[in-house]
Amino acid sequence: MAKSMSLLWGAGSPPCWRVMITLEEKRLQGYKRKLLSFQKGEHKSQEVLELNPRGQLPAFRHGDVVVNESTAACLYLENRFQSQGNRLIPDSPAEQALVFQRMMEGLTLTDRLNSVIYYDLLVPEEERHDSTLKRSKETLSTELQLWEGYLQNVWSISNHTPVSLRLTASALFPMWSFIQTLSAGRFPKLAKYYSLLKERPSIKASWPPQWMSSRQGYGVLKDL
Amino acid sequence: MAKSMSLLWGAGSPPCWRVMITLEEKRLQGYKRKLLSFQKGEHKSQEVLELNPRGQLPAFRHGDVVVNESTAACLYLENRFQSQGNRLIPDSPAEQALVFQRMMEGLTLTDRLNSVIYYDLLVPEEERHDSTLKRSKETLSTELQLWEGYLQNVWSISNHTPVSLRLTASALFPMWSFIQTLSAGRFPKLAKYYSLLKERPSIKASWPPQWMSSRQGYGVLKDL
Numbered sequence: 001m002a003k004s005m006s007l008l009w010g011a012g013s014p015p016c017w018r019v020m021i022t023l024e025e026k027r028l029q030g031y032k033r034k035l036l037s038f039q040k041g042e043h044k045s046q047e048v049l050e051l052n053p054r055g056q057l058p059a060f061r062h063g064d065v066v067v068n069e070s071t072a073a074c075l076y077l078e079n080r081f082q083s084q085g086n087r088l089i090p091d092s093p094a095e096q097a098l099v100f101q102r103m104m105e106g107l108t109l110t111d112r113l114n115s116v117i118y119y120d121l122l123v124p125e126e127e128r129h130d131s132t133l134k135r136s137k138e139t140l141s142t143e144l145q146l147w148e149g150y151l152q153n154v155w156s157i158s159n160h161t162p163v164s165l166r167l168t169a170s171a172l173f174p175m176w177s178f179i180q181t182l183s184a185g186r187f188p189k190l191a192k193y194y195s196l197l198k199e200r201p202s203i204k205a206s207w208p209p210q211w212m213s214s215r216q217g218y219g220v221l222k223d224l
Numbered sequence: 225m226a227k228s229m230s231l232l233w234g235a236g237s238p239p240c241w242r243v244m245i246t247l248e249e250k251r252l253q254g255y256k257r258k259l260l261s262f263q264k265g266e267h268k269s270q271e272v273l274e275l276n277p278r279g280q281l282p283a284f285r286h287g288d289v290v291v292n293e294s295t296a297a298c299l300y301l302e303n304r305f306q307s308q309g310n311r312l313i314p315d316s317p318a319e320q321a322l323v324f325q326r327m328m329e330g331l332t333l334t335d336r337l338n339s340v341i342y343y344d345l346l347v348p349e350e351e352r353h354d355s356t357l358k359r360s361k362e363t364l365s366t367e368l369q370l371w372e373g374y375l376q377n378v379w380s381i382s383n384h385t386p387v388s389l390r391l392t393a394s395a396l397f398p399m400w401s402f403i404q405t406l407s408a409g410r411f412p413k414l415a416k417y418y419s420l421l422k423e424r425p426s427i428k429a430s431w432p433p434q435w436m437s438s439r440q441g442y443g444v445l446k447d448l
Contacts, residue, residue, distance in 0.1 A: 053370060053373075054370070062321075064318065065317065065318050065321045066321075066325075067321040067322075067324065067325045068325065069324070069325050069328035069329055071324075071328050072321070072324035072325040072327065072328040073324075075324045076317070076320060076321045076324055079317070079320055080317050080320075093289065093300070093303070093304050094288065094289050096300060096303055096304075097286075097289045097290075097291040097296070097300045098291075100291065100293070100295075100296035100297075100299045100300055101290075101291050101292065101293050101296045103296065104293035104295050104296040105293055107331065111335075123356075124355070126353075126355075127353045127355060127356050129350075129351045131348070131350075131351060132351050146277060146278070149277075
């Protein structure tokens with residue numbers, strides 16, 4: 001089945017890795033995969049634009065189905081291959097609600113992380129303000145404290161259900177990997193969750209080359 | 225069943241209305257509903273914070289299940305009440321992929337709309353730049369043209385399947401309602417889609433009081 005799948009992806013892109021982790025969790029190996037360079041602008045190439053008019057990666061195809069939004073691709077793959085590999089959406093309505101809730105909250109975390117990490121990249125120099133970045137860091141810090149609180153209960157839940165297998169973890173791990181640059185003293189649960197997830201076979205198998213090989217670029221997160 | 229549900233909501237909030245439309249589509253009337261005032265800061269009240277630590281609306285509860293992210297609530301309600309009311313996620317994998325894809329893209333549309341409509345509200349005066357707002361308007365205009373293109377095919381799809389019933393429409397309608405202030409000449413398909421959806425019983429029944437009673441505030445969209 002995976003032979004009818006293709007993924008155009010870029011190294012360093014959390015949405016791309018999100019789809020790759022999910023494909024591993026669903027045992028959909030052997031798909032056609034092509035690494036493109038953001039630096040060379042290959043995400044704006046005709047090859048990408050034909051699949052994804054936004055000129056963004058990932059660009060994912062399964063037969064005639066094209067689904068490029070990474071969260072949408074995860075939902076599609078889980079529904080389409082429900083009985084294959086690991087179940088990423090649990091059966092119990094209460095657990096389902098929690099997975100959907102955290103998955104969507106994860107997008108807020110992503111936005112808040114991006115607005116700090118990529119501030120200089122996203123905002124032209126003449127429009128930058130120290131006060132904006134300071135406020136964004138405060139917002140991110142509050143956000144991370146919220147997740148630190150959520151993770152208080154993960155360990156007890158994981159005694160009963162393999163929550164680390166679930167869609168939330170697959171969808172969020174690429175963001176957690178940025179979070180490794182945070183102070184483990186200030187965010188001990190996040191640090192523990194990160195170290196637990198990074199040993200998962202799906203994550204090891206899909207780890208993009210040169211991902212976070214240098215942490216220098218994320219020094220902006222150190223003083224949160 | 226709906227008697228065990230409660231919704232804390234605010235007028236003028238697209239995420240709140242999104243959940244209310246979905247509840248109507250699933251024939252889950254009769255839930256406990258309380259209108260709170262953003263102006264009075266009631267979304268930061270203890271009553272909300274106990275359900276939603278972000279201090280945001282909606283705050284939605286169904287029995288012991290709390291799910292506040294509006295898209296997560298829509299997914300939860302559709303899965304939990306699959307055989308009740310209208311099916312919001314289709315059975316066919318290809319259609320499912322499309323619904324998930326547009327649902328997630330809708331969040332990008334929302335962000336881009338918010339960054340224009342709420343620019344003055346979100347950014348302190350001393351950090352505002354005409355160049356930022358101009359760029360945000362250009363990005364929004366490109367985004368809207370993309371959706372205008374997507375809607376080229378809606379009419380043919382709707383001959384076969386009631387796509388207007390689907391989750392994407394429920395999730396997006398509150399945003400479309402802002403879009404009514406756009407030039408129908410420039411975005412004829414969006415205008416047609418809006419006028420088609422606004423007649424749906426679920427949307428009529430849940431229409432928040434004073435929603436868009438004044439269009440003056442959205443004049444910023446007129447010159448897109």
